[in-house]
Amino acid sequence: MIALALSLSGLLAVLAFVLRFGGASLVRTPRAEALHDAADGVPGAARVARLLDGRASLQPSLGVLHAALLVAAAIPSAWALTTAISGPGLAGALIVLGAALVFFGDTVPRSLGRNRPRGPAYRFSRFLSGSVRIGGRATDLIPEEDASPVSFDSHDSEELELISSVLEFTDGIVREVMVPRTDMVTMAASDDTDRALDVVLECGRSRIPVTGDDLDDIVGVLYARDLLTLFDTGGAARPVSKMMRDTFFVPETKKVSELFRELQAQKVHLAVVIDEFGGTAGLVTMEDLLEEIVGEIVDEYDEEEPLIQPITEGEYIVDGRLPVDELAELVGAELPDEDWDTVGGLLLGLAGRVPEEGEVFYLDGLTFTAERVQGRRVSRIRVGPA
Numbered sequence: 149m150i151a152l153a154l155s156l157s158g159l160l161a162v163l164a165f166v167l168r169f170g171g172a173s174l175v176r177t178p179r180a181e182a183l184h185d186a187a188d189g190v191p192g193a194a195r196v197a198r199l200l201d202g203r204a205s206l207q208p209s210l211g212v213l214h215a216a217l218l219v220a221a222a223i224p225s226a227w228a229l230t231t232a233i234s235g236p237g238l239a240g241a242l243i244v245l246g247a248a249l250v251f252f253g254d255t256v257p258r259s260l261g262r263n264r265p266r267g268p269a270y271r272f273s274r275f276l277s278g279s280v281r282i283g284g285r286a287t288d289l290i291p292e293e294d295a296s297p298v299s300f301d302s303h304d305s306e307e308l309e310l311i312s313s314v315l316e317f318t319d320g321i322v323r324e325v326m327v328p329r330t331d332m333v334t335m336a337a338s339d340d341t342d343r344a345l346d347v348v349l350e351c352g353r354s355r356i357p358v359t360g361d362d363l364d365d366i367v368g369v370l371y372a373r374d375l376l377t378l379f380d381t382g383g384a385a386r387p388v389s390k391m392m393r394d395t396f397f398v399p400e401t402k403k404v405s406e407l408f409r410e411l412q413a414q415k416v417h418l419a420v421v422i423d424e425f426g427g428t429a430g431l432v433t434m435e436d437l438l439e440e441i442v443g444e445i446v447d448e449y450d451e452e453e454p455l456i457q458p459i460t461e462g463e464y465i466v467d468g469r470l471p472v473d474e475l476a477e478l479v480g481a482e483l484p485d486e487d488w489d490t491v492g493g494l495l496l497g498l499a500g501r502v503p504e505e506g507e508v509f510y511l512d513g514l515t516f517t518a519e520r521v522q523g524r525r526v527s528r529i530r531v532g533p534a
Contacts, residue, residue: 149231150231150232153224153225153227153228154224154228156224157221157222157223157224157228160217160221160224161218161221161249161252161253164214164217164218164221164249165253165256165257166257166272166275167213167275167276167279168253168257168258169257169258169260169268170261170268170269170271170273170275170276171206171207171210171276171279172257172258172259172261173262173264173265173267173268173269174200174206174210174269174276175203175206175207176261176262176265177196177200177266177269177324178265178324179197179203180325181265181266181323181324181328182194182196182200182269183469184331184525185266186469186489186490186492186493187467187468187469187490187492187525187526187527188492188493188496189490189493189494189497189526190493191270191488192269192271192272192273192274193266193270193273194469194471194490194493195273195274195277195489196266196269196270196276197469198277198471199277199280205280205284206280208283209279209280209281209282209284210276210280210283212283213283214254217253218249218250218253218254222246222249225249226242226245229242229245265323265324320404320405321400321402321403321404322398322400322402322404322419322432323421323429323430324404325432325436325439326400326421326430326431326432326436327431327432327433327436328429329430330525332357332363332430332431333347333351333356334356334357334358334359334363334366335356335358335388336358336359336360337358337359337360337367337368337388337389337392338387339388340385340388341375341378341379341385341386341387341388341391342385343388344356344370344388344391348375354372354373355369355370355371355372355417355418355433356369356372357370357395357418357420357431358370358388358389358392364426364427364428367392367395368392368393368394368395369393369394369395369396369420370388370392371391374391374393375391395420396411396419397420397421397422398410398419398420399422399423399424400421400422400423400424400429400430407432407437408437411434417433417434418431418433418434419431419432454467455467455469455470456470459530462479462532463530463531463532463533464478464479464530464531464532465519465529465530465531466491466528466529467491467527467528468492468495468525468526468527468528468529469490469492470490471489471490472489472490472491472494475491479531481512481513481514482512483511484497491529491531492525492527492529495509495518495526495529496526498511498516502521502526503521504518504521505520505521506518506519510534513533513534514531514534515530515532515534516529516530517529517530517532
C-alpha cells in the first residue's frame with residue numbers, strides 16, 4: 149500500500165510539473181507568433197492561439213488545477229510517511245516532502261517554461277486546453293462575493309487593464325512582439341530609388357530594411373522620407389545603397405522595456421532582430437512596442453482581411469490561419485484535424501510539402517487551391533466543390 153501511495157503521489161506530481169511547465173510556456177507565447185506558426189502548420193499552434201485569445205483567464209484556471217494537483221500529490225505521500233515513520237523524524241520527513249513538491253512541482257517547471265515559449269505550449273496544448281476548461285469550472289464555484297469582494301466601475305477596469313499591460317510590457321522580450329522574418333518587407337541594395345518608391349507606395353512602410361546577399365545580411369534601412377526629399381528636389385535615380393542609413397540590431401532575448409528606452413535614446417524607430425546565430429529573426433518598431441501597452445494602433449490605411457470571404461455559392465477564399473473545424477462546419481464536410489489545426493496546415497499535409505501557388509488538391513468532394521504562398525506558409529486558399 150505504501151508503494152502504491154508513493155506511486156500515486158509521483159504521478160500527480162508529474163502532472164503538476166507538466167501543467168506548470170506548459171502553462172508557463174503558454175503565457176510567455178505571443179498570440180501573433182502562435183497564429184503565424186498555425187499558418188505554417190505547426191501542430192498545436194492554433195489551439196494555443198485560441199487559448200491566448202482568453203489570456204486573462206489562463207493563470208487563474210491553471211493555477212487552481214495546479215494547486216489541486218500538488219495538494220492531491222501530498223496526501224498519499226504524507227499518509228505513507230506517517231505509516232512508516234514516527235517521532236521527530238516524521239516532522240523532518242514531512243518538511244522535506246513539502247519542499248520537494250514545491251521545488252519540483254512548481255519552481256523548476258515554472259523557470260523552464262518561462263525560458264521556452266511556444267514549443268512546450270504547443271506540445272502539451274491538448275492537456276493545457278482541458279486543464280483550462282476544468283480550472284475555469286472550478287473557479288466558477290467560488291462565490292462571487294468571496295472571489296471579488298471589491299467591485300470596479302468601467303473606468304477602474306480600464307486602469308487595471310492598462311496596469312496589467314504595463315507589467316506584461318516590463319517582463320516581455322523582443323521575440324514576443326517582433327514581426328517575424330517571413331512577414332518582413334525588404335529590398336535589395338542593388339535596387340534603385342525608383343524601384344524603392346514603388347515598394348514604399350505598395351506596402352505603405354516608412355522604413356524598409358535593405359538586404360545584401362540574403363535576408364540574413366541586412367546592410368541598412370531605407371527611409372521613405374529620404375526618398376521623398378530626393379524626388380522633391382528633382383534628383384536623379386540612384387542605388388538604394390547610396391541612400392540607406394545604418395541598421396540598429398538587437399538580440400531577440402532583449403527585454404522590451406530596455407529596447408524601448410534604447411530606441412528613444414538613439415532616436416530610432418526600427419530595429420532588426422537577430423537570433424543567437426546572428427541570422428535575421430525579424431524586426432520590431434516603436435509602434436509594435438507601444439501596442440503592447442495601449443493595444444493595436446490602427447490608422448485609416450490599415451485593412452484587416454476577414455478569415456472567410458465568400459466568392460460564389462459554396463466557394464470561399466479563406467485565410468490559412470482559419471481553424472479546420474470552422475471550415476468543416478462552413479462547408480458541411482468531415483475534414484481531418486488530428487495532425488493540423490489550420491487550413492494552411494491541412495494543405496501542407498495534403499501536399500506533403502510546400503505547395504506551389506495555383507496548385508489544386510482534392511479532399512472529401514472539395515477542391516483546395518493554394519492562392520497565396522509566402523515562404524513556407526500557405527496564407528490564402530480557395531475552397532469550393534469538386
